Amino acid sequence: xxxxxxxxxxxxxxxxxxxxxxxxxxxxxxxxxxxxxxxxxxxxxxxxxxxxxxxxxxxxxxxxxxxxxxxxxxxxxxxxxxxxxxxxxxxxxxxxxxxxxxxxxxxxxxxxxxxxxxxxxxxxxxxxxxxxxxxxxxxxxxxxxxxxxxxxxxxxxxxxxxxxxxxxxxxxxxxxxxxxxxxxxxxxxxxxxxxxxxxxxxxxxxxxxxxxxxxxxxxxxxxxxxxxxxxxxxxxxxxxxxxxxxxxxxxxxxxxxxxxxxxxxxxxxxxxxxxxxxxxxxxxxxxxxxx
Amino acid sequence: xxxxxxxxxxxxxxxxxxxxxxxxxxxxxxxxxxxxxxxxxxxxxxxxxxxxxxxxxxxxxxxxxxxxxxxxxxxxxxxxxxxxxxxxxxxxxxxxxxxxxxxxxxxxxxxxxxxxxxxxxxxxxxxxxxxxxxxxxxxxxxxxxxxxxxxxxxxxxxxxxxxxxxxxxxxxxxxxxxxxxxxxxxxxxxxxxxxxxxxxxxxxxxxxxxxxxxxxxxxxxxxxxxxxxxxxxxxxxxxxxxxxxxxxxxxxxxxxxxxxxxxxxxxxxxxxxxxxxxxxxxxxxxxxxxxxxxxxxxxxxxxxxxxxxxxxxxxxxxxxxxxxxxxx
Numbered sequence: 001x002x003x004x005x006x007x008x009x010x011x012x013x014x015x016x017x018x019x020x021x022x023x024x025x026x027x028x029x030x031x032x033x034x035x036x037x038x039x040x041x042x043x044x045x046x047x048x049x050x051x052x053x054x055x056x057x058x059x060x061x062x063x064x065x066x067x068x069x070x071x072x073x074x075x076x077x078x079x080x081x082x083x084x085x086x087x088x089x090x091x092x093x094x095x096x097x098x099x100x101x102x103x104x105x106x107x108x109x110x111x112x113x114x115x116x117x118x119x120x121x122x123x124x125x126x127x128x129x130x131x132x133x134x135x136x137x138x139x140x141x142x143x144x145x146x147x148x149x150x151x152x153x154x155x156x157x158x159x160x161x162x163x164x165x166x167x168x169x170x171x172x173x174x175x176x177x178x179x180x181x182x183x184x185x186x187x188x189x190x191x192x193x194x195x196x197x198x199x200x201x202x203x204x205x206x207x208x209x210x211x212x213x214x215x216x217x218x219x220x221x222x223x224x225x226x227x228x229x230x231x232x233x234x235x236x237x238x239x240x241x242x243x244x245x246x247x248x249x250x251x252x253x254x255x256x257x258x259x260x261x262x263x264x265x266x267x268x269x270x271x272x273x274x275x276x277x278x279x280x281x282x283x284x285x286x287x288x289x290x291x
Numbered sequence: 292x293x294x295x296x297x298x299x300x301x302x303x304x305x306x307x308x309x310x311x312x313x314x315x316x317x318x319x320x321x322x323x324x325x326x327x328x329x330x331x332x333x334x335x336x337x338x339x340x341x342x343x344x345x346x347x348x349x350x351x352x353x354x355x356x357x358x359x360x361x362x363x364x365x366x367x368x369x370x371x372x373x374x375x376x377x378x379x380x381x382x383x384x385x386x387x388x389x390x391x392x393x394x395x396x397x398x399x400x401x402x403x404x405x406x407x408x409x410x411x412x413x414x415x416x417x418x419x420x421x422x423x424x425x426x427x428x429x430x431x432x433x434x435x436x437x438x439x440x441x442x443x444x445x446x447x448x449x450x451x452x453x454x455x456x457x458x459x460x461x462x463x464x465x466x467x468x469x470x471x472x473x474x475x476x477x478x479x480x481x482x483x484x485x486x487x488x489x490x491x492x493x494x495x496x497x498x499x500x501x502x503x504x505x506x507x508x509x510x511x512x513x514x515x516x517x518x519x520x521x522x523x524x525x526x527x528x529x530x531x532x533x534x535x536x537x538x539x540x541x542x543x544x545x546x547x548x549x550x551x552x553x554x555x556x557x558x559x560x561x562x563x564x565x566x567x568x569x570x571x572x573x574x575x576x577x578x579x580x581x582x583x584x585x586x587x588x589x590x591x592x593x594x595x596x597x598x599x600x601x602x603x604x605x606x607x608x609x610x611x612x613x614x615x616x617x618x619x
Contacts, residue, residue, distance in 0.1 A: 073352075125309075131312045131313055133547075134592045134595040134599070135316075135591075135595075136554045136557075137550060137551060139554060139588055140588070144320070146318055146581070148491050219436065221439055223439050227554075227558055228378065228559070231561065231573055233576065243441060252448050259449070260446070261448070263439070263445065263446065266437075266438075267437050267438050270437025271434060274433045275433065278433065
């Protein structure tokens with residue numbers, strides 16, 4: 001469990017109590033363990049399992065448990081479903097992680113400027129944010145990929161550019177609330193620069209809700225990338241859970257296992273991260289427990 | 292009433308400004324893409340010499356300065372001209388309107404299902420915070436939040452259409468009922484059940500949790516204690532006094548989620564071959580029909596803006612405190 005402690009303490013600012021609260025929350029710890037396992041499987045699994053997800057290994061349309069079939073059966077080309085489930089998380093998790101980082105960065109920069117300075121800067125930035133909120137997210141990221149072409153970089157860009165408004169609104173609300181507090185006024189009184197107050201005084205205290213939102217953003221980014229892969233909008237040479245669902249969905253009437261297992265992988269991954277986010281929320285804000 | 296009217300007026304102005312901004316963003320997105328319409332047409336017709344390109348660019352106004360092009364584009368959109376599909380050779384707006392009913396039917400049914408049942412579950416579980424139903428609702432909301440809508444849709448097909456053969460696998464109508472409107476309506480509803488359920492169940496998970504949280508908070512407030520203290524019946528306290536305030540965050544969320552709802556509808560339309568604008572958008576991408584794709588982008592943004600306006604209106608009716616000030 002040492003990795004748990006490290007992950008929390010890096011972002012925690014003086015909250016040993018919060019860490020203890022988090023570790024006491026069984027569901028959250030289970031979520032963290034499961035997610036760590038998924039990450040490990042995604043990184044080392046394909047090498048250990050040794051069978052390529054792109055290679056025909058047995059007869060097509062073999063269900064799990066039938067003779068000569070791999071554990072989870074084969075798809076319409078005779079490829080091993082288990083190999084796809086093991087290797088299919090790599091592209092999605094990578095894109096989702098970078099896109100979520102990008103989302104939080106844009107969100108925090110826009111939100112902190114708007115919340116801290118207020119006035120016309122706030123009005124302008126919030127109008128700008130609203131533009132991105134009224135465009136349906138999936139459609140917008142589809143358009144970005146359509147115009148820029150697929151590939152890891154553009155997929156990340158497409159998702160990151162779509163998801164940031166939520167983080168911006170949250171960061172703005174936190175900055176609006178915190179800038180009126182005594183210690184911020186004190187920092188201003190002793191002549192700290194705006195930049196220092198924003199990022200050294202306010203930001204650390206705004207981190208808890210932003211961190212919770214970051215975990216949710218990762219889940220949403222995973223769903224987005226899976227959705228884009230499902231639609232066939234991402235790089236066709238990369239196997240991912242979403243693309244497995246998209247390519248095999250024509251055979252759902254007879255071969256449920258081709259879609260069931262990749263989809264369950266997405267759900268379990270998302271759920272484990274959601275549980276961590278929920279645990280963080282409770283730990284940071286015990287009053288809201290069970291809400 | 293004048294304050295209400297003024298509030299709505301200023302919102303309307305903002306909405307138009309917002310739509311204009313979306314059009315500008317879409318215009319600049321087009322500029323980001325490599326190549327232009329002239330190159331596309333050249334590829335289409337197999338002639339690519341410089342003279343042809345120059346002629347096409349002049350014909351389409353692509354040799355004009357960018358700002359002039361932007362002005363023309365905005366002018367066209369303002370006259371409800373979203374351009375012409377390069378695949379159908381028809382006005383994009385007409386293509387969208389033909390498919391609008393299917394999308395609105397799907398998204399609307401899902402939303403009503405999710406909000407209605409979500410509030411009911413929320414109220415039920417908020418009154419019994421320790422019941423197993425309550426923890427089940429919390430778990431279900433987390434699972435719902437993490438489940439891709441296209442996955443729930445596919446699994447619904449596997450169970451209800453493939454295994455049990457209860458409901459149609461996809462499409463919106465069956466030809467055998469042609470001409471008989473009772474049969475046609477029943478047929479449409481049968482085709483609607485699975486798509487609406489797959490989309491609605493995700494939002495049901497979200498709204499039931501939200502309704503529960505908001506109901507729990509309201510039930511703890513002073514005015515509810517007062518109502519109970521003066522001896523109001525529990526039923527009246529919960530359904531009349533508490534529900535009215537508790538439902539506001541749910542309506543806010545539902546209004547803000549319309550964009551996401553349309554994104555979800557797009558995926559569901561693809562799974563069920565539902566003839567809506569989302570599927571048209573996906574098809575347009577594979578046909579490289581950018582006028583249609585971008586037209587749908589602008590049109591659906593307008594739908595979201597209208598939905599936000601309506602939410603705002605509903606608020607102002609439910610909650611008198613919002614009428615003045617009106618900022619979020």
